[in-house]
Amino acid sequence: MASLAGVDDWSKYTSAPVPGNAEHLLNAASGVIRTYVEWSISREIIVDARIDAPGGTLLMLPTLLLVDVAAIAVDAVAVTDFDWSEAGMVERAVGWPRGFRRLTVSYTHGYETVPDEVKSYTVAVASAAAASVAGKVQESIGDWSATYATVERVFGSMGKTILNRYRRFAA
Structure with a gap:
């Protein structure tokens, strides 16, 4: 980096x-x-990060400036029914499962x-x-x-x- x-x-x-x-x-x-x-802080492209699933409808990615979410998979199955904010929050109406390393997320974040x-x-x-x-x-x-x-x-x-x-x- x-x-x-x-x-x-x-x-x-x-x-x-x-x-x-x-x-x-x-x-x-x-x-x-x-x-x-x-x-x-600086621009970074994260590919296939393994993230613990929090349960509930809101997932917080480790950033304060989310630029794009390219893909999310739950237990290796791609999902597209989510929305995200620049603050690093990813919401899914049906909710996220709960458990360690259940999500794989590819995203871009940080200041250009x-x-x-x-x-x-x-x-x-x-x-x-x-x-x-x-x-x-x-x-x-x-x-x-x-x-x-x-x-x-x-x-x-x-x-x-x-x-x-x-x-x-x-x-």
Whole structure:
């Protein structure tokens, strides 16, 4: 899966110099962000995902921006009597069965172009991690001590307000 921001985005969102490991840092920041929001954000085509059947009439796909549902099968039998919303909900009037791995779903979701605020945040997290002393998390000499940034540490300390509107489940 592609990074939420590319090396070419670095200079658009920060004046910090582009480090040699910028691509790695952007990939790491993207992973931390995707873990937090619980979906990919960027455009992704999912083919034949095995999904647990919830029972009831409503199925929630793991997305906040559903673009298309190409196919759904229940116990390997194709069904077409469903409707879906951009919010990732798939409704079926006769209901979904209940049970693990009973649904196979092919769908497209995510933003075709990652929103600028998400790109900016990705670069900010990666840039802050790049500014830290490589390989060190914390050091102390006498009464003096310093804690350095890692992608995970920077992400945790920066405000998540921007990302909360992209998060599947609010904190």
